[in-house]
Amino acid sequence: MGSAPIQRRSVILGFALVVLLLISAFQSTEASIHVYESDPLREVGNAYLLSGGSEGIAASDEHRSYIRFENITFWGSKTAADHQPTVDFNGGLVQVIIFEAADRDNIGGSAYGGQRSLCCTPDLAKLEGCKEGEVIRTPSATDKNWPVALNIYFRGDMAYAHMKNKKEVNIKKTGMYNLFFMTCDTRLRGMRVTGRTVWKNPGGYLPGRMAPLMKFYIFMSIAYAILCGIWVFQYARYWDDVLLLQHCITSVIALGLLEMTFWYFDYAYFNSTGMRPVGITTWVVTIGAVRRTLSRILILSVSMGYGVVRPTLGGLTTKVLLVGITYFLASEMLNIAEYVGSINDIAGRARVFFVLPVAFLDAFLILWIFTSLSKTLEQLQAKRSSIKLDIYRKFSNALAVAVIASVVWIGYEVYFKATDPFNERWQSAWIITAFWDILAFALLCVICYLWAPSQNSQRYAYMDSKGDETDDEETESLCRESPGNISLVKQDTKDGDSSDADEGEEGKRE
Template structure:
């Protein structure tokens, strides 16, 4: 696990030098002579295909790029005519057709054949005399400047929708230097990469959806506040966490789109909100399936320790997973490394769902034996809802695995939905179903824990309903002022009420 934590730290550290559609060079060493390196991936929509066209033509800008000699034998002035250092972007799908790995640097013969303008620059495989822009290749030579020199910017329009690879090449014979400056790519709507853009409106609408759910739940809770019990309080927390998560991600993408910089602080906080919401939701369903507040007033110490350990482990591993997935499309992360970060969380999810379903099955058997038919029907419906959600999630995962066989240049425009969107849609579906099942109502306390000795034998639907406050008063000899703290006193084994419940459980 230590390796995974270090890996996440390394990925997050990348934010310092790579800010989304702005790739920053800060005294980066030059490549070796006659070498080429791929650095980053930019996702660009053409102006015609962009989801928004408010800012004009997409472009790539080579900004303040300059080389400095670190070789004592040659100064910047001595190297002012050196043109071998270049930064270029070119389409990923055409990379190997444009770049010949056996010969990617031009020679004098290429100049004479009109395949290149000068010698010792990046050579593209294209028809003689064809401009670089016609094959969507955009290059900039990074010069060495003297004491009075100033770097010149170059801005080039991008006309084709594609994934573009940033290439750092050195076709000369000198490598004792460093480079500073930045490469900026901007879409017609802002700085967000094309594969991330759709998340911004999605999380905006999701925030409004959670706000609507929160308002409905608050109205019901205020209306039936005397009937509330702990599971309904937990549902309130889940809705709040979902709202916080959606708002933070929306704010993160909005800021990224406007500034071109991936805000590290809000990025980390948004990931933490996602992880905490997920594990809190899982644990809510788990403890309900274990019978907490349904067939028992509290969980035993051993179960609590297991839940706490599982929660801590999940938060650490899922934070690593979310961090890595956020960078997998732009950075050259190996498939083995990505799988190393995904598998532990997948295994934990399997353990959690297995525990939930086995506990839920046992709970339904207990409720059936006790003839608590209303509670049994509720958890049978919960079982069906979880089965449907798990089935849909499995189908989505299978499609993603199948889709991996397709080129990223084909699937990058819609992949966000299967990686992020469908997860939130399924989560909202399950949350709404749980809200309906446990919605505050006049007789909401019938789903709460009751000692076995006092459990009602349910009558047919035509029997007359009894006021819930009277039921509770009859069961424990409690008045309304005492009922709020009876559960917690019993749960912690304190006070005379704990003794009453303990005696009743022993007698059962």
């Protein structure tokens, strides 16, 4: 009776999600094509600047890499114009600065006013020989043309200045490049920028740190397809003996295959157009959130002994579903914030706001899983069910290895990011993301191996045996609520169940 309202709410929630996804499918978001929509410059030291983007770009002899400027326009301060009608922007200088992360110290000069000076002042012009009113730029030791400084001037009584359309800056060295719009003119303190820049890598528009992931998802799709083929073969071969638990495993495999395939198409579209499709990306992150949620609920249910020492989760069903729904929503919000939008990293505080709920829920689930797994192992030992006990011991060992590997990798990820504040190791950053997909796939393979459909699948199933003894009061109450034969599989009473016979013999010997 209580399941009907839950089902209705699930249908309504699913319908609302589908509607949102269909709406988002007609939208797209700029990615390696950075768009500026009247973005204002902000004051930093004695300069006014706006970050135009930061990306890893690879140099190649076969294909050209570049940064292209399209319809870039600088608009004078409206506030200044309102309060000072006679303000004259004529001769106002705006500079476009492009530099590699390794050459970041070549921008700016000696300390001025307590912090590093970006603009050349009269005093610094005498000390360092820079040009007054311009950004201080020291040529790189390896290339005198870097960092690049492009000058754009306000002319006449015009309140705006245009940059030459489709001007391109060729990239001849692999590195992490940064672009800034800067001015030292106080008349332009409230200036705004419109237009866009296009960042092109040799293989396409996909940002350098993301390019290896496209190939990675090809391999992951193939791996999931092979696992899916093997599992479906066993699934069809022993269809009459398939358990509900194995149906759940099938769903996780199918979702994993869909997720990896959709990720590849998302990156391929991104690479060819320079724009990330919000529709496809939203679908893929949603599929991923569902897969991760279902995987955790599956592992938790197995750890609780579902289908092995208890026929249902009973009173825990509501709690498990509540945790699952909460985890899905938290994971969905994090993934949408990270992937459905600009490729630039989320600001530190904003990212923590989305990451913390997922991290907390993961820690809570790990604790719950191992606590439940410990109780299940005790029950199996009390029942002297050596076959199921062996499977659960292997399962617990695999989970322990996965948790240890996760903790170690989190430590490495923190170290990686802490020691690379300027993303200079961007070419290997893709491994951080790839590891979690590899770990999830490896754990799924272990589960598939332990619970593969076979003619002996009945050994995994819960059986209402009067000889079984357990100290778990909740399990006893669940057994009393389901009188009669509550096995998850059909029992052949004529030939006898091989599993019962094996366990009976083991009980006599022990």
